[in-house]
Amino acid sequence: MSDLILQAAQAEKTTPLPWLADFQQLQNNTWLRQAVPTRKTEAWRYTPLNRLEKGNFFGAPAQVHECSECLQEQISLPDANGDELDCYRLVFVNGFYAESLSALGELQTGVSLCRFGDANEAQQSAIKTHLGTIANDSVNLFTTLNNSQLQEGVLLSLDDGVVLDKPLRILWLGSAQAVPFSVTQRLLVLMGANSQAMVLEQHLSDDAEQNSFTNGVTELSLGEGAQLHHYRLHQEHESVLHIGGVFADLGKNSLLNSFHLAFGSVLTRIDIVVNHRGQGAHSELSGIYLPRNNQYVDYHTCIEHRVPNCTSNEVFRGIIGDSARAVFNGRIHIHRDAQKTSAKLSNKNLLTSNRAEIDSKPELEIYADDVLCAHGATISQIEDEALHYLRTRGISDQEARVLLSFGFINTLIEKIPHTEIAEYLRPKLAVLFARDPELLRHIV
């Protein structure tokens, strides 16, 4: 057995959840039977795990009592009027709940929202019933590790017909400690029939060099007619290692809109699995990855069409610079009899350096004939035609390049339905394209 498997299995739990012990013991046993993926493991062929294996990340983090100013600043997210966004906010630092930074307030009737450490009996029961059932994809061994190691998490459960009155914002903050450590994050969203919500997950850290490995898993269950807007933003420092996943089950006529962003880090690997389980379900999945320096981003997405009459649309775009590397694997799987499915996927990439690398693998696996499926992948540069057009209008070559690079991902930012998030992201993304503010003044 490899050191990684053993070390991870033996990691100490400082704040265990006794009511989950049985489940976690089973998961730990499963984990112990795993082998570390190698280049020959198809799902990991481009993504080596040596940085994780060599890092000795399985020390337990110390409880954080004081939060640095830098971290506190990260929390701010203004609304359209410039005031702090009115939302339910749960903040975790290195996995520990930070009550002073959180804001829960009064909850509507029919809304159950808590951290796992605070769960009452009914909430514990809901967690025990659903945890791990949506992310049951045996391919992803790190979900098993998350199951076995989690000590904290967030539950949002909505009764039928409930429309959550405010966005739910979950901040997973990281801060370096004396010894390398690992953090397990977990979100479970259970939506009753015709309920609606907006959930924003942000993975942040302070500006300093980090020494942690984060395993963050999100499970989303949408009942009949439910509608969820979900965001998962990876804005951590580039020294972080993060392996995580988002797993969704879509009931009849439900609607999932899930937006993803990754700046890139030593290792960022996110698996996204969307299961269309009820007829008439629709999913919109979009994402942006922007690795630079020596960063690495790997998005593996899988759209499962298990029943007829569902639709899905997926768009991921990446700009890869310096010596960075990105991997995109986009699978569409139409099961036997999932007739009248419409599934689309587009992946476009810009390479901006001759040391950068992109590996893209869009996949179609189709077992039904009356379907409309298409995928496209491109790797290209800024178009000469567009560059020329801008220059004939007097815009400098440099600024034209910034406008066009930003425009390449801005097509996805523009489609974000929550303008405050789009406005929050624009300047944070724009600075990646130029250091000189003069070149950015027309986009932010």
Place this chain on the structure above:
Amino acid sequence: MLAINNLHAEVEEKQILKGINLDIKPGEVHAIMGPNGSGKSTLGHVLSGREGYEVTQGSVQFGQKDLLEMSIEERAREGLFLAFQYPVEIPGVSNMEFLKASVDAVRAHNELPDLDAVSFMKKARSVCKAVDLDQSFLKRGVNEGFSGGEKKRNEIMQMMLLEPRLAILDETDSGLDIDALQVVAEGVNSLRSPDRSFIVITHYQRLLDYIEPDFVHVLAGGKIVKSGDKSLALELEAKGYAWLAEEVV
């Protein structure tokens, strides 16, 4: 304003322009006509500085400056505007961002301060209105999903916003219905002034009914084979281009 002297140019090692001579004075409108493949659009691209269009001989003087020495954006900032025959779609870059960047660049070159956001918006809206484009076009990606006519009107709108010294209209009439043609022509005519010149490249005489040229030149085989006043355009409309070719031989 513009003095073209014995201009030769090639594209992909193929000689397209074979000695163009043209003198354009401030306030003049010159129409350039000619059959397909005669080099009309090439002339526009050579003047705007497009990459891949190699000048092999000759010179072009723009005002007091050597046009051919300047980069694409310098030419634009000096006041040369090309309305594209096929405007490029740029998703993700909004028309507004694009126009502001362009106006700021040209103004900065002329040592004028940036327009503040409010005055810029005001101006942008008014030119939009002048070419009958809805203001929502300002928020959309540059030319993204615009119809052929909308793209052409977007070009004229940019011209009105940038107020160039020399505007080159490259087959701006192609693909336009009569209403759109009038809108485009009105936009051009509203800009006509004693210190602004136009080169109107077109295949048909139709546009010249609305934008009255001072001179008409016929381009064939990379050379100006005949020049005249606006009556030449009518003659061409009636006889086609073939007779000219014979006359040259």
Place this chain on the structure above:
Amino acid sequence: MSQEHIDKLIESDYAAGFVTEVESETLPPGLNEDVVRFISGKKNEPQWMLDWRLKAYRAWREMTEPEWAHVDYPPIVFDEISYYSAPKSMADRPQSLDEVDPELIATYNKLGIPLHEQAALAGVAVDVVFDSVSVVTTFKSKLLESGVIFCSMSEAIKDYPELVQKYLGSVVPQKDNFYAALNSAVFSDGSFVYIPKGVRCPMELSTYFRINESNTGQFERTLIIAEEGSHVSYLEGCTAPMRDENQLHAAVVELVVLDNAQIKYSTVQNWYPGNAEGKGGIYNFVTKRGIVHKNARLSWTQVETGSAVTWKYPSCILKGDNSVGEFYSVALTNNYQQADTGTKMIHIGKNTRSTIISKGISAGKSSNVYRGLVRMNPGAEGARNFTQCDSLLIGDKCAAHTFPYIESKHPTAVVEHEATTSKVSDDQLYLCQQRGIDAEKAVSMIVNGFCKEVFKELPMEFAVEAGKLLEVSLEGSVG
């Protein structure tokens, strides 16, 4: 598939036919160094060739069968296969067309193949063989006039050892993959083509002209060398179904396209696909690859309708600056056929260009996979790839998959990949039927339209036959 079925697959009629032959012509099933020595000895090969084979054999023993392909078949027991069978003697062959399976003759008639060609294809041992020998003779002398060498691999090893030694294994090394290693150890025969510098081969080269060697069996080895500035178009395979008795077909094709040369390699593959219930048929595990040097062009065109299981990725190593690789493919699967096929375009040189057009048609209970790799290496400045993969599904029990791998390490390289799937729509069928065209004909017309982009790349006469071949292969797919 049951164990019994496997046994049946492996215990081929072909091998059984040899029991009556001279003892020394038959090898018992199994593979070891002695078998390799025997094969080499039988062919009077020089020592270097034997050494080369043995090296491959030893490598093969250390290798494991690839499992990544999206195909499912019972394990092949390599020790139950006989690795050497001498060609059938005249006496063993059917003496006239009357003795040939009438179903086969019916298919030939549908394809419009002339009678004497039918006889040749079915291996009838009468005059036709002499005809084809004479065809071969006139044709060979014409080629030799221009310096073109076109002969069997066995002859080449004897007559052109320096060329064979230089190029054999230079594109597909012995250890390249499991089946290539196996082929390198035991290959029976194949074609050898050499086009001298600056020569434009005066005719299409086709294995058809070597009909007398068509029974070369399960491990073919083809090597084509196009010297600088030369040009050749090569067509392999048969344009009619062959009842190939061998069950495992593991061929290797190596192409060397030197500076400014061009090779156009067209394949019409229609090995026995098994019957409607999925019994029998060929396992077609083929490695095809070419190295393309400066300003050279390699074009693969394939129409694949046969075999029970296909595993095949004709590839281009675009090594030289400005080299061009093309892959045009139609793969049709019906009944229980499984195909995992596609291409690899490895862009190494500057301004290299590649185009991939793949059309997959699945019918019945078959599975049809496009698997491709486009790789832009760090030196592939200004390289371009365009890939279009379309799948057409006929019926709701079949499967169509697309697994493209796109890897780029150069910022000025541009890769575009598009894939779609569609079905023959009820509206299309209705329109055709309303105009009096029956459903089967209508489907075949629609499928032909779907494949047009690829067919136009085939040499004219084969394009027509390929179209007919699809029609025949689709029979019974519309119910």
